[in-house]
């Protein structure tokens with residue numbers, strides 16, 4: 358296996374013997390093969406769409422295939438094998454669609470080769486060998502590190518965008534242009550003759566499409582569950598039976614809340630599910646009692662200690678300990694071998710596991726944090742914020758957000774947030790906020806100094822907030838007193854970064870380390886064009902942002 362798609366990749370260069378995330382070589386090979394198969398489907402689907410023919414089942418399959426290969430989503434080789442066999446059938450549907458469209462248009466179909474000609478081997482071992490044959494290493498050797506690295510950047514951007522498209526799709530929001538782009542980009546990658554200039558243009562288009570997808574998801578969330586509003590969330594346990602819900606899928610949480618109503622079970626959020634407390638149609642459930650624990654990398658310790666059932670709705674799942682393997686469940690595209698998967702939205706097994714577990718024996722002294730500062734909530738106090746800036750009460754805004762992870766270098770973000778001067782406001786989002794969201798930052802004239810914007814996909818909200826501030830000040834986002842200091846871990850963070858680049862946002866600081874798949878030459882292009890910089894130390898970065906005298 359060779360995989361370097363996430364920030365925790367071994368030695369900062371690539372996982373080879375086994376994934377640091379727990380992905381075994383067989384699973385890695387099957388995931389590589391699934392991407393290859395998705396390219397084959399896209400080769401036909403892209404050409405069919407150009408002739409006016411499309412098929413929603415084909416579109417949806419490609420999105421799910423991409424999302425299945427995101428870090429910490431699907432670790433189950435059996436489920437991946439099923440998906441690969443299905444991929445071949447879907448490719449045949451796409452091929453027929455294309456050939457029929459050609460016939461209707463009086464054209465001769467192209468004879469496609471490469472991924473379009475792939476057929477799955479008969480057994481698992483041979484499938485794994487097929488996966489080995491399409492590994493990234495071969496492409497690096499064949500295309501060189503600049504082109505191969507940019508191909509991966511595009512592929513990871515597509516994976517991240519697909520995850521948000523899947524969440525939006527689950528809530529009934531889709532866009533044909535988004536499906537068309539997935540197919541076009543995968544077909545382009547399948548062609549094998551990419552250039553640096555074309556790839557750079559394509560990754561920026563991926564950022565543009567991701568902005569659209571995050572907008573779709575924002576609309577899906579807010580139209581279904583209402584606009585998030587500032588909400589105090591209990592972070593200490595309450596006495597009683599308990600279910601912990603993690604991941605990003607609000608629909609699964611809503612279904613679980615409905616199914617647990619009146620059953621004497623308290624529901625807690627974990628990790629990226631924390632922002633759910635701010636949505637009116639979710640917080641109306643009294644048994645959504647609070648948030649438990651921190652970010653995904655703490656889950657083996659926290660799930661072990663949690664005296665109830667656990668539901669992982671999407672990434673980021675970690676290898677479950679035996680102590681809780683019998684009371685953890687997965688739903689959607691996330692999977693782990695031997696863990697019960699809920700396919701049909703009926704969470705009875707989760708509820709039964711919670712009822713037969715001990716639950717919390719007592720109420721812990723109540724402590725709380727505040728969430729729910731989406732673009733709607735912040736927009737409603739924008740006038741107050743702008744006045745505070747004009748009067749000099751607020752000097753600068755920091756967006757400190759992104760993914761969390763296990764590396765010690767991530768303590769930078771805690772230290773930075775602590776050192777941000779008292780006359781500055783911190784916007785945060787995604788699971789990186791657990792590094793500092795329980796600290797007391799106080800307020801500036803009633804405006805909280807820490808504003809929790811939401812999940813990683815709520816980067817859309819952060820962009821809207823920045824855009825409305827720019828409008829209020831009559832300037833460009835790059836001219837605002839706003840600095841973005843981001844942490845990345847996996848491919849959702851990649852597509853968000855591409856969106857920021859598409860919007861022309863400069864001076865983003867990125868850490869804790871730079872992506873292994875970005876070659877020095879490509880990094881130079883990104884630095885020259887967008888002035889992306891790696892994080893250094895909190896003191897040095899604050900000084901660079903605010904000026905030595907002002908820190």
Ligand code: SF4
Nearest residue numbers: 360363366372376378
């Ligand atoms: S997803 Fe990350 S940790 Fe897992 S195998 Fe790939 S690079 Fe390694």
Ligand code: SF4
Nearest residue numbers: 629673760787788813
């Ligand atoms: S922000 Fe990134 S690392 Fe954190 S839970 Fe979401 S996807 Fe995973």
